[in-house]
Structure formats: C-alpha cells, structure tokens
Amino acid sequence: MAKKTILSAENISVGFKVRSSELRAIRNVSLELKEQETLAIVGESGSGKSVLTKTFTGMLESNGAITGGTIRYQDKILSDLKKDSEWDGIRGKEIATIFQDPMTSLNPIKTIGSQISEVIIKHQKKSPKEAKQMAIDLMNRTGIPYAEKRYDDYPFQYSGGMRQRIVIAIALACRPKILICDEP
Known part of the structure; x- marks a missing residue:
C-alpha cells in the first residue's frame, strides 16, 4: 500500500x-x-x-x-x-519546528516547566496539573536529570545542550504530525 x-x-x-x-x-x-x-x-x-x-x-x-x-x-x-x-x-499542533538556537526559542523570564506546560495546555487542552505531569515526563524522556526538581528552573540555569533538549520537549509536547528539525 x-x-x-x-x-x-x-x-x-x-x-x-x-x-x-x-x-x-x-x-x-x-x-x-x-x-x-x-x-x-x-x-x-x-x-x-x-x-x-x-x-x-x-x-x-x-x-x-x-x-x-x-x-x-x-x-x-x-x-x-x-x-x-x-x-x-x-x-505547533500539526507542524512543529525545533530551531537551531534554543536561546531564541525559550523565554528567559519563564520557567522551563511552565513553557512546556503552556504548549500542552494550548494544544492538548489538558489541565495545569495534567500538563505539569506531562511536562516532567517529557523532560525525563529528553534526558533532563532530576526533571521534577528542575521544572521550576529558568533557561539560563541550563547548558546549551540541556536547553536544546527542552526545545525538543516543547516540540514533542504538541504531538505534531510533522516535526521540522533545523540543523539537527
């Protein structure tokens, strides 16, 4: 087929x-x-x-x-x-992008966890409590150690590679049909 x-x-x-x-x-x-x-x-x-x-x-x-x-x-x-x-x-919902530079994708005055949760609430219509749990799961799945403790961290507290993992988690949180990776 x-x-x-x-x-x-x-x-x-x-x-x-x-x-x-x-x-x-x-x-x-x-x-x-x-x-x-x-x-x-x-x-x-x-x-x-x-x-x-x-x-x-x-x-x-x-x-x-x-x-x-x-x-x-x-x-x-x-x-x-x-x-x-x-x-x-x-x-975001149907076609999501992971940009090359995570610092231009992340809001420096919002916590990492809130940025992932925000996407889940918007695109999956989950409650804040459900979104937080899903965000922590995505952080774990993308290799963020101690995800539950790091949920309230800010982007500047992460290395470049860790910020890139958060951008990946945000893109995956949308559950897109197409995922565009710019300079993977």
Whole structure:
C-alpha cells in the first residue's frame, strides 16, 4: 500500500524585500513528504534550507513572502495563509519546528516547566496539573536529570545542550504530525 503524501511543495519561490528591490532566496523548489517518512534537505550554508522550512509554518520574516508555487498540508493550501491567526491550528499542533538556537526559542523570564506546560495546555487542552505531569515526563524522556526538581528552573540555569533538549520537549509536547528539525 502506497503511503499518503501529507506535505507537498510545488515550485515554491520565496522573495525578500530589501531596500527598493526583491531578493529571490528560493526558486522553484518542489518536494513531497509521505506519512512515516524522514526527509532531509541538504545544502550549503545560506542556500535557503531554513527559509524553505519556515514557509511550512508561516514563519518567514516580515519582509519575506512566497512569490510562487503551492504548499499543501493534507487538505489545506498553506501558501494561501497570510495571517498568524490562520496558522493557529497548524503551527505547533500539526507542524512543529525545533530551531537551531534554543536561546531564541525559550523565554528567559519563564520557567522551563511552565513553557512546556503552556504548549500542552494550548494544544492538548489538558489541565495545569495534567500538563505539569506531562511536562516532567517529557523532560525525563529528553534526558533532563532530576526533571521534577528542575521544572521550576529558568533557561539560563541550563547548558546549551540541556536547553536544546527542552526545545525538543516543547516540540514533542504538541504531538505534531510533522516535526521540522533545523540543523539537527
């Protein structure tokens, strides 16, 4: 039985407005992701890998836009979505991203545990008590020692590798259908 395509990009082009002109960052890229499949996008630094994956979650910088092509996720045409509110049911919940630099992903004034719990409450509709228990479980599963005791720690109290594990736990807390790992 053939696996179902869950994400496809057909002839995607992305441009950025820079001063008075447009910089074309991506030209006519196509790909298909099937259920249960791992897909690697490989290229030189600066070739547009991260820019391409940001189009799958509507996270291009404000001066960037999809200038051509179509992105489909299941029955939705993602390339037509323009407002953050249109991405609410998709970003994080259906398609999650683990970013390369955890310090830009974590809020420095919120505890590690609260950041994981917040995602669980939002996307899984769990109570705060249930979310805390699930967050501690995710911390344990991603290799955070003494997770229950470390739940109320802040990002600055963790090493870079430990912060990366927390970002992974946050992405997994969403239970996404697609997990994008930027520079895994």
